[in-house]
Amino acid sequence: MRRVLIIEDDADQREILAEFIRECGWEALLAADGESGLRTAQAAMPQVIFCDLLMHGLNGFQVCRSLRSDPAFRNTLIVVTSGRVFEADRLAAIESGADEYLQKPVPLDQIREVLGRIAESASPAPPAADDSSGITTMIRFWGVRGSIPTPGPGTVHFGGNTSCVEVRADGQIIILDAGTGLRALGRHLVEEFKDTSLPLNLLLSHTHWDHIQGLPYFAPLYRPHAHLRVFGYEGARSSLSTVLSSQMESPFFPVGLQDVPSHFEIEELRQMKFNLGRVQVDSWFANHPGICVGYRLTTTAGKVAFFPDNEPPTRQQQVRAAAGLPEEYSAAYAQSEEARLIGFLKGVDVLIMDAQYTPEEYTLHVGWGHGCVDDVVKLALAAEVGHLFLFHHDPDHHDDTLREIEARARHLVKDAGGRLEVQAAREGFQFVLPCRTAAR
Numbered sequence: 001m002r003r004v005l006i007i008e009d010d011a012d013q014r015e016i017l018a019e020f021i022r023e024c025g026w027e028a029l030l031a032a033d034g035e036s037g038l039r040t041a042q043a044a045m046p047q048v049i050f051c052d053l054l055m056h057g058l059n060g061f062q063v064c065r066s067l068r069s070d071p072a073f074r075n076t077l078i079v080v081t082s083g084r085v086f087e088a089d090r091l092a093a094i095e096s097g098a099d100e101y102l103q104k105p106v107p108l109d110q111i112r113e114v115l116g117r118i119a120e121s122a123s124p125a126p127p128a129a130d131d132s133s134g135i136t137t138m139i140r141f142w143g144v145r146g147s148i149p150t151p152g153p154g155t156v157h158f159g160g161n162t163s164c165v166e167v168r169a170d171g172q173i174i175i176l177d178a179g180t181g182l183r184a185l186g187r188h189l190v191e192e193f194k195d196t197s198l199p200l201n202l203l204l205s206h207t208h209w210d211h212i213q214g215l216p217y218f219a220p221l222y223r224p225h226a227h228l229r230v231f232g233y234e235g236a237r238s239s240l241s242t243v244l245s246s247q248m249e250s251p252f253f254p255v256g257l258q259d260v261p262s263h264f265e266i267e268e269l270r271q272m273k274f275n276l277g278r279v280q281v282d283s284w285f286a287n288h289p290g291i292c293v294g295y296r297l298t299t300t301a302g303k304v305a306f307f308p309d310n311e312p313p314t315r316q317q318q319v320r321a322a323a324g325l326p327e328e329y330s331a332a333y334a335q336s337e338e339a340r341l342i343g344f345l346k347g348v349d350v351l352i353m354d355a356q357y358t359p360e361e362y363t364l365h366v367g368w369g370h371g372c373v374d375d376v377v378k379l380a381l382a383a384e385v386g387h388l389f390l391f392h393h394d395p396d397h398h399d400d401t402l403r404e405i406e407a408r409a410r411h412l413v414k415d416a417g418g419r420l421e422v423q424a425a426r427e428g429f430q431f432v433l434p435c436r437t438a439a440r
């Protein structure tokens, strides 16, 4: 039987949670502190562990670290729960090895959602970096926000760090963008690999600040055993290496990029197709100011497409025409561009895409280079995508607003009779291909 372990020192909360979990058809095991929780985990090997953060004896961070240091729990989903809303706690929990951080009292529908993601015999945990079996591809979100980091109580659930996604596939660690989310990923990698060799690939969509700002704070940069290859396209005004070096020059930063102890290479791309080991990478120019691309990764376990910044040209053209603004391009051109992008995205398993605005907000931001949720859903449906993650959240969007946008997207899919799964991307969330989520 599927099993959940609840480690919680508050007896009432423990019982409420256990009762609900049993109603969902799972066995619920209980522990009142971290020490007994670890013993129960080892004896019962639950698929999911809910662990309170603040407990006497071992706290939630320590429990997470202890579990993750044991390979037997590599595939266990660990959810840390806490009444506190500090961003630092959430990040520390993720860095300690938790998959999720949920605020107490945890709404029961969130618990149902967590359980719903685990199929009978599967788990959503990542493969180790040296797992070259090629069976799974893991995607983990470290930064999902656009434009500027937005920490604070209003972004605790979805996160306030800017663009950064980790993909582990076919023995490769591929990092998509170097926004501020990169800092926590760096700490996680250093903890995981310690002093062993650490080969990393960083693919940059473009060099707007929200996509490169985390690089100076990426811990592996300062480790001699790390080997970081950075890929991207020449910027609109200067070379990729000039742009990346500039943000680390005095007076902006005390250590120059050329002085870091890691093996660091910048590869300015010319071609739109290349390979990272067995992963094929295809690039596509996005509709965004300057030189900006999206990437499609073809891995053994499935295809992942990443378009963090993109403005659908069709709506851009329609809104400008309706407002009587001069045409930047024709309706026919906009439609053909959209059709080409649909072709590029056809059948991808996971699409991570800019959905910064609601349709109402979009009309005030035409030509800013960002998308509207309705268009992204329409595009994903047309391309027969499996799972869509709404990305590059607006810095002014509160968690509640993002929940509304997510709900809107799901309604659009339902109204269209589609099978697309949609989620607003959330910091700390991870997803494994082949798809193991249960249908909602």
Ligand SMILES: [Zn+2]
Pocket: 146, 147, 208, 210, 211, 308, 309, 392
């Ligand atoms: Zn951006």
Ligand SMILES: [Zn+2]
Pocket: 206, 208, 288, 309, 369
């Ligand atoms: Zn941008």
